[in-house]
Amino acid sequence: MSALLEVTDLFKTYGTGEAATRVLRGLSLRLDTGEMAALLGPSGSGKSTLLTILGTLMKPTSGSYVMLGEDMISADDRALTEFRNAHIGFVFQFHNLLPDFTALENVIFPTAVREGRETPAARARGRDLLSRMGLADRIEFPSANLSGGQKQRVAVARALMNSPELVLADEPTGNLDRDSANQVMDLIGQINREEGTAFLISTHDEKIAGFCRRQIVVGDGVVTG
């Protein structure tokens, strides 16, 4: 297995002085290509903070971050935006979809924004991904009218749209019922096996973590297991 990304000695402090919250305190972590990993830890342990840094949406206070051989710390906003678009997919807990767009339009967004328009090829891939997520009958549905579980499956399809090496999912099943959560995790596992896409999924649900081969536990700002 080759290294997909490596963070070393990450520190992240929110605020300054009295109000400073030191969330990450020298965290180091390596993820390999095609890994399926759960990120565990109690609420407030810094899971979202780590995912945000790995997703290049935020810079750490200090530490190094290299992904696919590129230095993510020194890159500027434009370079990171392009990098994210090509190599990283996201699934968030809330506010995942653009409510005024259909399921298909949401799924093909990462490709359309890169190409400047919605191409037929992108639409075909978007349809295919939605079908694999069991949403063949919801392709042209306004995303605002989808159920919570359907929304998260659309979000997974969108995260996969540009065939990224890594998908970061922050409590993707956090507000789903058990059945919907299991369905989403099954699909993620299937994609991971078939496409070799690496997943890092934060959760505080042991059952969800059970879908993953590797368990990463954070506590006190470092990886504890």
Added chain:
Amino acid sequence: MLYALKIATRYLTASKAQTALLVTGVAVGVFIFIFMSALIGGLAEFILSRTVGDISHITIEAETDDPSVLISPEGHVLVVAERVRTRTATLSEAATWLPQIEGVPGVRAVSPQISGAGFVTRGAQVAQVSVTGVEPGRESAILDLAGYMVEGDVRLGSGLIVLGRDLADDLALSIGRTLRLESSNGVTAALTLSGIFKTGNGSMDSARAFVSLSTARTLYAMPQGVTRIEIKLGDLNAADATALRIRALTGLDAVPWTDGAEQLMEALNAQAQTGYFLKTFALITIVIGVASALLLSTYRRRPEIGIMRAMGAGRGFVIFVFVTQGALIGLMGGIMGAALGYLALLPFPSRDAFEPGTLPMDITQGSYGLAITLTVIGAILASILPARSAARVDPVTAIGQ
């Protein structure tokens, strides 16, 4: 950026009522802009046509001679003669410039004239008149004489004279009658009344007489040259510039109508300023309306903007989405307002048929293109602030995990 355009239009159509309201607001501003343009333009047109429509726009005149000097009897004949010759020389030379003046762009008509004072006598009745000799065929070049004729014919030939209504009535003259005209030079001619005009201007209708240029030559003993050249322009407002050109071209003292019309110009300027002021306010209202609506929209859509940024949309893309919304709102509001303005102006009489007592709205001066262009530019400028604030949205806090 076709894709940004798609997202912008989707955002606008997603909240139809809000967009419709916003576009209507913009349209109202544009409507006011157009209404003001048509009113101020029409008003200026109306006032100008009433005050200077019938006068010469550029006048070339001989240096005015003092008649007392002319008739001075005490051995200063040489001096007087020299003055007279100087005047005549200048204007006879001027006559040779006529074709050139006619060739100056913007000049619509040129009328060489000999004017002077005289007395009209019929029987025992005598009236003082101001006589103008004009070239046959150019009677209506400056004053629309043909348009003011109430009896007879405007056409001036040798031995013919055209008088105002009041003067003809005072002398109890009718068409075809003969009268005697004595010029200030002491030359007397018997002339036949061939036409009567009525301009509505009292001093004109009671004291003006028109004869042919050749009759005037006899009356004022001017075998050559003219006393003045009157020039009519296509565009009143070009008088200053055109007068300068004629002066440069001919060396003649061409005086635009605006000289001595400062009060009128000031009034028209003040009126135009008022118009600009109101139009600027209309535009500012549009800009503030669009800016606040879009600012609200960026705030409401912060999570979505965060998602788009996370999915690989650059700052430029986000800016483009919001600026495009502004431009579309401006374009729609501009076109709607321009159409409403045009429709509202349709019932007003055309500029040639202004009636006293009604608003002299000029539908042709609505500045529709300008209104739409300025509105689109204003709306784009208005959207820059919201667009920039949208582009600065931090995806992390916007998505708010």
